Amino acid sequence: MMKHLIDPLDLTAEEVNEFLDLADKIMEEPSKYRHICDGRKLATLFYEPSTRTRLSFEAAMLNLGGSVLGFSSGTDSSAAKGESVADTIRVVSNFADICAIRHPKEGAPLVAALHSEIPVINAGDGGHQHPTQTLTDLMTIRSLKKRINGLTVGICGDLKFGRTTHSLIKSLARYTGVKFVLISPQELRVPDYIFESLQAKSIAFKQVERLDEVMPELDVLYMTRVQRERFFNEEDYIRLKDSYILDAKKMELAKEDMIVLHPLPRVNEIAVEVDHDPRACYFKQVKYGMYVRMALIMKLLGLEESEC
């Protein structure tokens, strides 16, 4: 059966670890993998611009010796002429060996996968899923903390609408002894089904409104943005807005070996002064993302390490 990656939870915990193990190996000795994709092509079908993600995929394929083709926005693609996702992927299947698709509509990568002759990677579908981001997050945590089990992970920001944080929570919940500290305004707490699934699995978590209260407990702090328009009223916005901005003062409260992650792009939720702190790892995360994508391309193309 053809393998695709559409939803991060399509992968079992073991499969995730296999990806991360391979990504680790590639990172240790990239030169060994320099020609494994010689003669193969990755199509990047980006119906909406996301330069960072697209470049990460393209760099990953180029590092494996393959080549890339594709489009980088909906306006310069066949979509602008009204071609369906299903038809586009049928055509692209003739040109490329694997594809990464980003689309503003939720579920578009699944539609592609259902009609594709080649493996499809979801590179983000609206606010729905972003599995390579989730794998990148796991890889970053595992690489920098040397483990995932037993960590106390703070996730801060808009936890209601930010569905990529939901995938991260669900993925981390499969490890043993992970404790969650969910930091958000009341109105932007995780949806009930996440809350209930954590309760059902007896996973330790707490929900708080202010980041500074919990800083000392955290091994990992995952920052996301809270948009002003998500607040229900101006009063709460003014009362809480600074609670969700990470600055040097809040960093003073944190453990010396805590790590700060962010899916990027950052707007103002992490003050620039934090960038110099050795615990700020959001730019390192980008590098891990590329290695994860290299591992993913290899696995989905069915390329074994022995072929290097």
Next chain:
Amino acid sequence: MLNVDSLTRGIVIDHIKAGSCMALYKYLELDKLDCSVAIIKNAKSNRMGKKDIIKIDGMLDLDLDVLGFLDCNITVNIIDNGKIIEKKNLVLPDTIRNVVSCKNPRCITSIEQGIDQVFKLADPKTHLYRCLYCEQKYNPKK
């Protein structure tokens, strides 16, 4: 008035919520059948006050899975030689195809041509279905 006895071979769909038999007629695509179909509206029911009934004459094999999705109070009797030979237990189907549409404006189904509307059973306890593509909830009870 018709009753079960009048049917020697066929299907009786009973205890339909009053007023919804035409919707079922449409979902089951009964208009495409050649056999005779009786629709009884607002029949008296001890249990429900009023109910609708559909009787399909001469037909035993029909895909009725969708009924479990639409209304799990419905009962289905298969009649042969004038006797009930089977009382079907309706179950919630795992997949519903082209019965309801996704209401999420951000869903790919809102723009993609020729795509099936597919919902998957997510939680049998709460009868919760989710869109295959975007995971938007659909709860037939609400």
